[in-house]
Amino acid sequence: MHQKLPKELDPFRLAQNGLKLEGQIPLADLPRLTQSLLSDQGMVDVKMAFDIDEVGTPYMKGEFSVSVSLTCQRCMSAMALDLNVDCLLALVKSERKVEGLAEQYEPWLLESNDPVLTSTVIEDELILSLPLVPKHDIACLPDNIWTAGDDNIITEDEKPVSPFAVLSSLKTKK
Numbered sequence: 001m002h003q004k005l006p007k008e009l010d011p012f013r014l015a016q017n018g019l020k021l022e023g024q025i026p027l028a029d030l031p032r033l034t035q036s037l038l039s040d041q042g043m044v045d046v047k048m049a050f051d052i053d054e055v056g057t058p059y060m061k062g063e064f065s066v067s068v069s070l071t072c073q074r075c076m077s078a079m080a081l082d083l084n085v086d087c088l089l090a091l092v093k094s095e096r097k098v099e100g101l102a103e104q105y106e107p108w109l110l111e112s113n114d115p116v117l118t119s120t121v122i123e124d125e126l127i128l129s130l131p132l133v134p135k136h137d138i139a140c141l142p143d144n145i146w147t148a149g150d151d152n153i154i155t156e157d158e159k160p161v162s163p164f165a166v167l168s169s170l171k172t173k174k
């Protein structure tokens with residue numbers, strides 16, 4: 001189950017040959033994703049099936065899953081989230097072809113025949129699946145928030161500021 005994926009793919013050739021890939025990629029190889037996460041520890045489970053549909057469109061059906069750690073924007077503490085991406089991407093060589101795609105597809109624009117980095121498409125899809133405002137499913141803030149202690153420490157200033165973040169930072173100022 002710990003197969004390594006190839007670093008690079010030739011998607012059109014894979015589709016022509018109807019090949020499947022399965023393996024894992026470390027989160028640490030996906031820096032654009034991990035900059036939004038609290039940790040880059042973990043492995044993404046990856047399944048990719050390439051083929052050509054009945055009208056001749058080459059496509060990739062992908063399943064990517066990983067458990068990530070994010071900052072809850074309500075209580076500002078860590079939360080675990082399982083990302084499970086199912087995608088169906090049509091391989092297109094130019095923007096012009098995007099319009100004619102059957103509607104079940106998202107376009108995967110590949111403007112040359114050069115191999116592409118395997119990590120790029122996985123990273124893009126996982127980033128798209130991140131919640132805009134991650135929050136615990138449960139009511140994670142206690143009712144006594146206005147008198148709660150000062151154990152919420154804000155470490156990242158660049159994050160978009162939510163009203164709760166402002167509240168939290170006010171609480172930590174004496």
Ligand SMILES: [Zn+2]
Pocket residue numbers: 072073074075076077079135136140141
């Ligand atoms: Zn929370």
